[in-house]
Every structure is written in structure tokens, then in C-alpha cells.
Amino acid sequence: MPQEDARVTKSNLPRLELHIPEPPSRPDTEVSFAHVNRGEAGAVRRPDIAEHESNMRDLPYELIRVLDDDDRAVGPWDPKLAPETLIKGLRAMVLTRAFDDRLFRAHRQGKTSFYMKSTGEEAISAAQSMALDKGDMFFPTYRAMAWLHARNYPLTTLCNQIFSNAEDPLAGKQLPILHSAREYDFYSISGNLGVRFVHAVGWAMASAYKNDTKISLAYVGDGTTAEGDFHEAMTFAAAYRAPTILCVTNNQYAISSFAGFAAPERLPFAAKALAYGFPGIKVDGNDFLAVWGATQWAAERARTNNGPTLIEFYTYRAEGHSTSDDPSAYRPKDEAKHWPLGDPVERLKDHLIALGAWDEERHAALEAELKEKVKIAVKEAEAIGTLGQSKPPIEEMFEDVFAEKDWRLKEQLRELKRRRAGDSAAGEGA
Amino acid sequence: MTETKRMNMIQALNSALDVKMGQDEDVLVFGEDVGYFGGVFRVTEGLQAKHGLKRCFDAPLTEGGIIGSAIGMAAYGLKPVPEIQFADYILPAYDQLVSEAARLRYRSNGEFSAPVTVRTPYGGGIFGGQTHSQSPEAIFAHVTGLKTVIPSNPYDAKGLLIASIECEDPVIFLEPKRLYNGPFYGRPDEELKTWANSGLATADVPVGHYEVPLGRASLVREGSEVTVLAYGTMVHVAEAGIADAGVDAELIDLRSIVPLDIDAITASVRKTGRCVILHEASRFGGFGGELSALVQERCFDYLRAPIERVAGYDMPYPHAFEWDYFPGPIRLAEAIKAAVEYR
Ligand SMILES: Cc1ncc(C[n+]2csc(CCOP(=O)(O)OP(=O)(O)O)c2C)c(N)n1
Numbered sequence: 001m002p003q004e005d006a007r008v009t010k011s012n013l014p015r016l017e018l019h020i021p022e023p024p025s026r027p028d029t030e031v032s033f034a035h036v037n038r039g040e041a042g043a044v045r046r047p048d049i050a051e052h053e054s055n056m057r058d059l060p061y062e063l064i065r066v067l068d069d070d071d072r073a074v075g076p077w078d079p080k081l082a083p084e085t086l087i088k089g090l091r092a093m094v095l096t097r098a099f100d101d102r103l104f105r106a107h108r109q110g111k112t113s114f115y116m117k118s119t120g121e122e123a124i125s126a127a128q129s130m131a132l133d134k135g136d137m138f139f140p141t142y143r144a145m146a147w148l149h150a151r152n153y154p155l156t157t158l159c160n161q162i163f164s165n166a167e168d169p170l171a172g173k174q175l176p177i178l179h180s181a182r183e184y185d186f187y188s189i190s191g192n193l194g195v196r197f198v199h200a201v202g203w204a205m206a207s208a209y210k211n212d213t214k215i216s217l218a219y220v221g222d223g224t225t226a227e228g229d230f231h232e233a234m235t236f237a238a239a240y241r242a243p244t245i246l247c248v249t250n251n252q253y254a255i256s257s258f259a260g261f262a263a264p265e266r267l268p269f270a271a272k273a274l275a276y277g278f279p280g281i282k283v284d285g286n287d288f289l290a291v292w293g294a295t296q297w298a299a300e301r302a303r304t305n306n307g308p309t310l311i312e313f314y315t316y317r318a319e320g321h322s323t324s325d326d327p328s329a330y331r332p333k334d335e336a337k338h339w340p341l342g343d344p345v346e347r348l349k350d351h352l353i354a355l356g357a358w359d360e361e362r363h364a365a366l367e368a369e370l371k372e373k374v375k376i377a378v379k380e381a382e383a384i385g386t387l388g389q390s391k392p393p394i395e396e397m398f399e400d401v402f403a404e405k406d407w408r409l410k411e412q413l414r415e416l417k418r419r420r421a422g423d424s425a426a427g428e429g430a
Numbered sequence: 431m432t433e434t435k436r437m438n439m440i441q442a443l444n445s446a447l448d449v450k451m452g453q454d455e456d457v458l459v460f461g462e463d464v465g466y467f468g469g470v471f472r473v474t475e476g477l478q479a480k481h482g483l484k485r486c487f488d489a490p491l492t493e494g495g496i497i498g499s500a501i502g503m504a505a506y507g508l509k510p511v512p513e514i515q516f517a518d519y520i521l522p523a524y525d526q527l528v529s530e531a532a533r534l535r536y537r538s539n540g541e542f543s544a545p546v547t548v549r550t551p552y553g554g555g556i557f558g559g560q561t562h563s564q565s566p567e568a569i570f571a572h573v574t575g576l577k578t579v580i581p582s583n584p585y586d587a588k589g590l591l592i593a594s595i596e597c598e599d600p601v602i603f604l605e606p607k608r609l610y611n612g613p614f615y616g617r618p619d620e621e622l623k624t625w626a627n628s629g630l631a632t633a634d635v636p637v638g639h640y641e642v643p644l645g646r647a648s649l650v651r652e653g654s655e656v657t658v659l660a661y662g663t664m665v666h667v668a669e670a671g672i673a674d675a676g677v678d679a680e681l682i683d684l685r686s687i688v689p690l691d692i693d694a695i696t697a698s699v700r701k702t703g704r705c706v707i708l709h710e711a712s713r714f715g716g717f718g719g720e721l722s723a724l725v726q727e728r729c730f731d732y733l734r735a736p737i738e739r740v741a742g743y744d745m746p747y748p749h750a751f752e753w754d755y756f757p758g759p760i761r762l763a764e765a766i767k768a769a770v771e772y773r
Contacts, residue, residue: 181541192529198502202510209508236492239490
């Protein structure tokens with residue numbers, strides 16, 4: 001049947017080809033950040049917080065920056081912070097870095113099973129921790145510990161959690177750094193990515209439902225935006241105009257996969273907000289002032305019933321994904337050094353020096369002081385015990401599965417205690 | 431004297447929501463089509479008009495979003511009662527339920543918790559085919575940190591739903607939609623009765639607040655020869671099967687499968703020495719397996735016959751073959767006789 005044949009073979013068309021995204025560079029190639037458009041610091045307009053979304057659709061395609069190449073704060077997004085505030089922020093970032101370095105080593109020494117650094121991304125959660133109010137709830141990822149450092153969370157307690165020792169605030173139930181700190185407005189982290197993005201929206205809806213004044217803030221990494229949870233959160237946030245700030249910490253990688261798998265390379269993650277009908281902005285994540293300014297804007301929008309904002313923090317994961325990862329296996333070794341937006345600590349430091357509020361000596365002293373502080377905290381936690389050397393009471397293992405233990409948990413606890421008693425009796429006999 | 435009314439299960443559930451919403455501003459109800467329209471099964475009818483748009487509202491069509499946002503609301507301090515339109519469609523929210531709702535309290539060492547009550551119609555016998563008939567209780571029973579509750583009559587439905595909403599743990603509340611309008615004995619050719627004309631006392635429902643505690647089974651029928659364990663629609667099917675078998679069976683309605691009333695089960699089986707388990711969900715890996723293991727472990731010396739399981743076959747719920755699949759009274763009666771006549 002000739003007719004059917006004509007339908008099947010359109011012989012003048014090329015064969016289909018499957019596209020597999022590839023990153024701009026690999027370990028054996030030159031570093032290339034040619035695709036990164038830094039724009040100009042201070043150049044992006046800052047619309048009124050009550051501006052209609054339809055008038056802000058250009059924003060996600062621009063990069064909001066405050067600190068320019070001469071270390072000055074410029075443009076409408078400058079939050080105009082006092083130098084003392086900036087120094088506090090710098091302190092939180094330097095502390096985060098010192099803590100990361102020390103605890104990463106603690107892993108290498110077998111004192112904990114796992115650790116993740118946030119090197120290069122400290123400005124984001126440090127600035128947001130300070131910019132938001134007590135009572136606003138943060139739904140973090142595992143790469144946002146600067147939030148706690150900015151609020152002076154006790155370092156020893158953090159180490160106790162990482163060592164799962166007898167004083168672990170999570171009683172040995174959770175993997176290192178998957179923290180929970182309600183008093184610090186820091187929601188419980190868990191291992192499965194993305195899921196808590198929707199919780200932040202529900203939490204914000206509840207706050208609005210109760211005519212409260214609190215807002216929520218949530219993170220997902222660039223890779224995690226591909227999870228359905230991202231879409232669910234965005235849909236809910238839009239429908240109910242939830243007072244929340246949803247953030248994508250775009251550090252260019254999800255373990256070994258480059259961000260191009262979650263969104264086409266030239267499409268900013270911030271632009272995803274457009275499809276949901278609320279503003280998206282793209283912000284230099286290594287610029288403490290830009291992070292603060294953008295957060296303030298989004299927070300004001302949320303607090304005045306103008307609804308949610310999506311913020312893409314454009315940054316770079318300067319170190320390996322975790323203690324289990326070696327990034328030189330999939331990207332050039334020196335890529336971090338070439339990142340066009342620099343290092344957040346250095347940039348804030350240089351800005352403070354340019355303001356005349358800081359100098360290299362004070363900076364060196366700060367680094368030394370915080371290194372010492374971390375060392376002392378780690379020592380204190382080590383004295384309680386490191387992984388396997390010390391544990392919370394075994395009864396804790398059965399607590400908080402439910403508000404109250406049911407018969408299964410009671411029986412199983414009895415059984416475990418009986419076995420332990422038997423073991424130690426046998427041990428004594430031997 | 432508490433005032434009562436004849437109610438069907440839909441009205442009883444509606445009444446439970448109405449009572450709790452009236453008592454506690456933190457209770458709010460949402461889900462697909464539950465707001466203005468009142469729900470595809472009318473369980474939330476009139477709640478929006480009575481309690482306001484913000485207390486009972488529609489949700490985007492995303493089960494993960496519905497449960498995820500409910501968890502966030504609960505973490506804030508509210509008592510959300512979201513609805514999943516059919517239990518068959520709870521799976522997109524399974525990650526939220528298993529990884530988050532069930533574990534939030536544990537992993538935060540009690541700092542946060544998610545006392546969400548997820549209402550969802552479940553079960554077959556309504557020509558619902560593969561995706562309007564499933565009984566997913568076993569996949570929730572296996573999740574530590576979740577409670578799973580299944581009423582079998584209007585009185586229990588209201589009391590258990592109130593208890594679930596007041597419970598500090600997340601609860602999966604499975605509503606046997608086959609029983610919404612009247613009892614069903616597993617005989618599709620029989621003329622159906624509404625709850626009002628069923629003659630059953632369980633359709634007399636107090637209009638105010640009361641609780642049926644979670645974790646407590648109910649003794650539907652006392653007997654001496656064999657214990658039958660059932661829940662949901664199968665409680666009524668079991669009554670019919672017991673009558674068919676002509677055996678003096680004891681029938682226990684579990685009402686909640688987590689927490690499970692293990693004492694009621696063991697006491698009964700130790701008395702009768704025989705046990706038959708009935709559920710609509712497919713057999714392999716079904717909750718009957720857990721029940722059977724528990725009975726075997728705890729009543730071994732008392733058992734006079736192998737424990738029987740009567741359940742759906744191990745296949746997706748079929749459409750045309752519904753009554754061949756459905757574990758009706760005939761299959762139960764056979765199992766009861768086998769247990770009683772063993773050796
Ligand atoms: C649902 C889920 N899938 C996979 C993983 C394993 N995993 C842990 S971190 C990670 C990469 C996350 O990348 P991204 O969202 O970009 O965040 P980043 O680590 O770069 O901050 C993956 C795949 C997980 N934890 N959860």
C-alpha cells in the first residue's frame with residue numbers, strides 16, 4: 001500500500017538525535033565560564049514591593065549585584081548596612097568556614113561518619129539569617145549552616161550532633177549535620193531532597209491563616225529543582241499567595257551533575273517563577289549585600305501580603321559535594337579559582353577594608369580567634385565522645401516514634417535491654 | 431442523655447469535621463474539590479459555608495503538595511485534615527508521608543511533629559476498577575511513625591475521626607467508600623440497605639463530641655469456635671460469612687491497624703484456638719501476613735488449626751471480575767469451616 005509507505009518514510013528528514021547535556025568543562029579541559037554573564041553591579045532596577053508580577057518579568061534574566069569590582073556597594077539593592085552589621089556577617093561566614101574545615105578533618109580522623117561543607121556559599125544563609133526576624137521559619141538544606149553560626153548556635157552542641165554522642169540534641173537519631181534547631185527557627189533537615197520545600201509553603205499558609213506576621217524561607221539546590229516537590233511548592237505558593245521566600249541555591253553542581261540537567265544552561269532558575277505567576281530574581285550569591293538586599297525585598301513583599309518570591313542565588317560549590325565525594329573526578333581541579341563571582345568572604349572583607357572599617361590584621365585576628373573557638377568546641381565535644389565512643393541513652397532510640405510508645409516499642413525496648421543485660425553479665429563471666 | 435441522630439457514614443464523618451472545626455480554630459480541611467463543592471463523596475459538604483472559606487478550601491490537584499503543605503501547617507501548630515480523593519491516589523504523597531510526616535518527630539527528637547489526619551476513601555466493591563478500589567493499608571502499616579485507622583460503621587467513623595484529629599501523631603484515615611451509604615455484606619445481588627434502615631445501632635450517632643479511642647478493637651460478635659479478624663467493609667462481609675458457615679465465631683473489628691489492639695486479638699484466639707483473617711487488599715504482603723505472624727507467635731500453644739487468610743488475589747483490582755476478586759462471604763465461610771474442621 002503506497003499511501004502507508006509515504007507516511008512512514010519521510011526520507012528527506014534527518015534522523016532524530018538524543019541530546020545529553022554536558023558541562024562547559026571537564027577535568028581534562030580548560031576551565032570555561034564563558035556562559036556566565038556577570039552584568040554590572042548596581043545596574044538592575046529594584047521595583048516597588050507592591051509591583052505587579054507582570055511588570056517584573058525582565059528581572060530573572062539579570063544578575064542582581066551590589067558589590068562592584070572596586071569593592072564598593074552600589075545600586076538600588078544595597079541594604080545600606082552599618083559596618084558593625086557587616087562585620088557580624090563576616091564573622092558568621094569566617095566561623096562557618098573554620099568550622100567546616102575542622103569538622104571535615106574530624107571526619108578524616110574517624111570522629112564522625114559524614115560531613116558536608118558549604119564553602120563558597122556562606123554569604124547566602126549568613127545574610128538571610130541576619131536579615132530575617134526571630135520567629136520567621138527557615139527550611140534549610142544541609143548546606144546552610146551559616147544560618148546557625150550567624151545566630152550563635154552553640155558550637156559544642158553542633159559538634160555533639162555531628163559526633164552522635166551522649167549530648168547530641170537529636171539523641172543520635174539523625175545523620176551528622178541534618179540538624180534541627182527550633183529555637184533558632186531552623187527546621188528539621190532530612191536526607192530526601194526537596195520534600196521540605198512544600199512544608200515551607202504550608203507553614204507560611206498557616207501563619208497567614210492565623211493572621212500572624214511571620215514568614216518562611218526555604219532552600220533547594222539547583223539539582224533538586226528537578227524534583228516534583230519544587231513544582232508542588234511553587235504551585236501552592238502561587239495559588240494561596242503564601243508569605244514565603246523560596247530560594248534556589250544554584251551552585252552549578254548536584255554532586256557530579258552540572259546544573260544543565262535541571263534547567264537549560266541559558267535559562268536562569270529564577271525564570272521558572274514566571275510560569276507560576278510570581279516574581280523571580282537572580283542574585284549574586286557570593287555578594288553578602290546583594291543577598292541581604294534581595295532577601296529584604298522578598299521579605300517585605302511576603303509581609304505585606306504581596307505573596308511569594310523565588311530567588312535564585314547564583315554561586316559555586318567550591319569544594320566537594322561531601323566527605324564521600326572527589327570533585328576532581330568530574331570537573332577541573334582549579335575551577336573554583338576561576339569562578340567569575342569570586343569568594344564571598346574575600347569580597348565582604350575587601351568591601352569592609354574599602355570602607356575603612358576593617359584591615360588585614362583584624363581579619364587575620366578574627367580567623368585565628370574563630371579557629372581557636374572551633375578547636376575548643378570540638379575538644380569539648382570530643383571529651384563527651386566521638387562517633388561510637390559515646391552514645392545517648394538507649395531508651396532514646398525508642399522515643400518520639402510516636403508521641404507515646406505503643407506496645408511494640410515497649411516490648412522491643414524491653415527485649416533490647418534484656419539482651420544488653422545478658423551481654424554484660426556474660427561479659428563479666430568471661 | 432446524649433442526643434443522637436440516624437446518620438450514614440458520610441454524615442457521621444461530616445459531623446466529626448464540623449464538631450472539631452467548631453471546637454478548634456486550628457483544625458482546617460482542604461483537598462481536591464472539598465471546598466465550595468463539598469467533596470466528590472459529600473463528606474465536606476456545607477463546611478465551607480458554615481466555617482468560612484479559609485477553614486475548608488479547595489487545593490491544587492497535587493497530592494504531594496496537599497500532604498506536604500499539611501505537614502508544614504502542622505509543624506506551625508495547626509491541625510490540618512487534608513483529603514486525598516481516592517486512596518489509590520495517595521501514592522504521589524507517599525514520600526511526604528513516609529519520609530516526612532512519619533519521621534519528623536523522631537528525626538527532630540521531638541522538636542517538630544506533624545499531627546496531620548489524612549482522610550481518604552478506600553476499598554472496592556463499587557466497580558471502581560484498578561484506581562478507585564485499592565486497599566493500601568499494608569503499605570502504611572509498615573511505616574514506623576504513622577497510625578492507620580479504618581472504621582466500619584457511622585458511629586465508629588465519627589468517634590475515630592475525632593480521636594484521629596486530636597491525636598498528636600500523623601494518621602492515615604481510610605474510609606471504606608463501599609460503606610458510605612449503607613452496610614455491605616459482600617452479596618452484590620442482595621437488595622442494599624441504607625444505614626438509616628439497616629436496623630443497626632451503629633447508625634445512631636451522637637450529634638456532639640465523642641471519641642472512639644485509637645488502638646482499641648471492637649468485639650462485634652462473641653463466639654467460641656473461631657476468631658475472625660477483619661476491618662472496614664470486611665467486618666460486614668465477615669458477619670455474612672459467619673452466618674453462612676453456621677459456626678459460633680467471634681468477630682473482631684480491629685478499627686485501627688496501627689496501633690493494633692494486640693490484647694483483644696490474643697485473648698480471643700487463646701479462647702477459640704482458631705483464627706481466620708479477612709481483608710480486601712491482595713494477599714501477599716498484605717496486613718493479614720502481619721496478623722497471622724503475631725497470632726502464631728503469641729498464641730502458638732493455643733492454636734488447633736493453621737491460621738487462614740482470606741484476601742484479594744495478587745493482582746491489580748480488576749473491573750469485570752470484581753465479584754470473583756472480592757473476598758466475599760462464600761470464601762470466608764469456606765475458610766472458617768476449614769479452620770473448624772481441621773483434623
Ligand atoms: C530524593 C533524593 N534523591 C537523591 C538523593 C541523593 N543526593 C544527595 S545530595 C544530591 C545532590 C543535590 O544537589 P543540589 O540540589 O544541586 O544541591 P547541592 O548539594 O549542590 O547543594 C543527591 C543526588 C537524595 N538525598 N534525595
